[in-house]
Amino acid sequence: MTFEEKNVWLNAGTTLGAFLVYLAVILGRTGAVPLVEVAYIAPLLWVIGASIAAVIFGNILMAIIWPREACQKDVRDREIERFGDYPGQIFIICGGVSAMILAMLKVNHFWIANAVYLCFVLSGLLSSAVKIYSYRRGIPSC
């Protein structure tokens, strides 16, 4: 497994882990108050911050463990990176559009923030899935 593929697994794991933690925290707070009144801002900022820090820390740790591989990003890695990023961008657009529509409809900000976060998560997971598939099975040609 190349260093870049390990990075993709790290990103996917961190994104999914952070989302599940956030979901557990939010759903755990819904007992006494309705969902839209749950204090979501602090947990959301914490999981986003923690996942960014985890990716950076994990990357540094991997570079310490595999120092030679860390500097070996080649043309295939770059191609897979580009190929994987394209489908992920669909959800970035969906996030922007859904936030715009929800704001126009004057929906509670809880839903706007969470719709954007969900789209970021889906974007990251789809990109990672396409990249892992490309590493394992090859880049499909049209």
Next chain:
Amino acid sequence: MLKQTRISNKLRALRFARGEMTQAERAERVGVTRQTVIAIEQGRYSPSLEMAFKLARIFEVPLDQVFQYQEEDKNEQK
């Protein structure tokens, strides 16, 4: 519709015929990772034209002795 590459190669056969060079050494000479060389050998990755020439030169054979392009309809070749 997405489909896998139709470029095949004889890198594995050439490697066994000239067993003096490891995948890691070949990867270093071409300037890619060992995993990329393995992916090319297994037909999971189509190299660029430049990389294909480099690989052919390592084995000192013409490009078409290393890489082949399979036609869409195999009956056309017969």
